[in-house]
Amino acid sequence: MLFERFEKEFPIQMACLKNARKNGRLSHAYILHSDDPELRRDFPTVAAQIAICPFPTEDGSPCGECKGCRSLENGTYPEFFTLEPASKSRIIPVGETSNPEEDTLRWFEGLFYLTSATSEGKKVGVIYDADRMQPAAQNAFLKTLEEPPSSTFFILTTGHPSELLPTTLSRCQMISLISNRCSYSFPWSETLFKTLKALQFDSEESLAKGEDCALAIIEIFSALGDEASDAVAAKWEKRLEHAKDELEAAGRKRIEKRMDAEGGAEYLKRRTCFLSALHCWFSQIYQLSCGAAPEELSNPELFAGLELPQKIDEERALNDLAAAEKFLYDLNFYVDESLAVRSFCLNIVLGNQVTLPARI
Numbered sequence: 001m002l003f004e005r006f007e008k009e010f011p012i013q014m015a016c017l018k019n020a021r022k023n024g025r026l027s028h029a030y031i032l033h034s035d036d037p038e039l040r041r042d043f044p045t046v047a048a049q050i051a052i053c054p055f056p057t058e059d060g061s062p063c064g065e066c067k068g069c070r071s072l073e074n075g076t077y078p079e080f081f082t083l084e085p086a087s088k089s090r091i092i093p094v095g096e097t098s099n100p101e102e103d104t105l106r107w108f109e110g111l112f113y114l115t116s117a118t119s120e121g122k123k124v125g126v127i128y129d130a131d132r133m134q135p136a137a138q139n140a141f142l143k144t145l146e147e148p149p150s151s152t153f154f155i156l157t158t159g160h161p162s163e164l165l166p167t168t169l170s171r172c173q174m175i176s177l178i179s180n181r182c183s184y185s186f187p188w189s190e191t192l193f194k195t196l197k198a199l200q201f202d203s204e205e206s207l208a209k210g211e212d213c214a215l216a217i218i219e220i221f222s223a224l225g226d227e228a229s230d231a232v233a234a235k236w237e238k239r240l241e242h243a244k245d246e247l248e249a250a251g252r253k254r255i256e257k258r259m260d261a262e263g264g265a266e267y268l269k270r271r272t273c274f275l276s277a278l279h280c281w282f283s284q285i286y287q288l289s290c291g292a293a294p295e296e297l298s299n300p301e302l303f304a305g306l307e308l309p310q311k312i313d314e315e316r317a318l319n320d321l322a323a324a325e326k327f328l329y330d331l332n333f334y335v336d337e338s339l340a341v342r343s344f345c346l347n348i349v350l351g352n353q354v355t356l357p358a359r360i
């Protein structure tokens with residue numbers, strides 16, 4: 001049974017859902033965030049079993065035996081409606097209001113307003129890769145998400161929740177099932193997360209504090225650079241030592257040039273990991289602001305030992321995430337690093353108003 005596999009792999013998330021079922025607190029719409037397409041494919045079945053099974057066990061698990069559970073499992077549940085991106089364009093269009101074409105949002109929505117054909121009378125709606133919904137489609141769906149037809153349960157799946165409109169996110173409860181957890185524990189991670197916390201939550205409109213944070217981040221960049229050159233030097237040290245006597249000046253120069261190039265590549269590798277940790281911070285803060293529980297995050301350890309505010313302003317968190325994304329983008333285009341860091345920190349402090357010249 002699919003449910004057992006999910007329970008084994010993601011006990012915390014499943015416990016949340018079961019508890020919600022047990023206490024009658026299931027949301028009518030969930031967003032599943034997962035990096036694994038197979039999990040995104042299978043989760044809706046499991047979630048629907050939890051929501052629909054009329055004979056749940058004491059802890060809220062679906063029975064696995066009833067007609068509903070079995071037909072969901074083998075894909076024959078009559079009112080399990082799905083919508084996914086068309087194969088060519090990879091988008092989910094909004095569609096016409098009257099007589100909408102199949103595989104459009106309007107068509108999908110219409111299915112839930114028809115009279116139920118089953119005795120259970122419960123409908124399940126799944127939107128796979130919901131981030132591929134055009135903004136118009138997401139906007140059109142908001143009303144249904146807010147006031148769903150009775151006895152319906154929606155599940156939206158995505159690998160990129162930050163590409164969903166905030167209004168969509170805020171009307172659903174998010175569940176994260178991340179299989180390839182990245183570890184963000186590198187020597188400077190503690191400093192980084194402390195700095196980001198100060199930048200995002202303690203530096204309100206204080207340019208001086210923003211500058212302090214910028215300096216701390218620039219210092220990490222420089223430490224990453226030193227680490228990278230040290231690692232490369234250590235690798236070459238022996239070879240250079242061996243060749244000390246027979247190496248003519250030109251040969252030594254060649255090796256030094258190679259070390260330089262390797263050092264640069266090594267630095268970029270470390271910087272990528274650092275930037276990915278930074279992005280993860282802002283995207284998780286945003287998820288928290290939308291009501292995600294810490295245990296639903298893919299990397300809750302980022303916040304270990306840091307006191308985050310009880311209530312995080314959703315719009316602000318989204319702005320900050322946009323500033324972080326702009327920062328990563330700027331760095332990709334070889335903008336001066338220190339300048340990009342300063343502009344990013346100012347953007348967090350001032351609410352995303354600073355734009356760098358396109359290329360420096």
Ligand SMILES: [Zn+2]
Nearest residue numbers: 053063066069
């Ligand atoms: Zn059942």
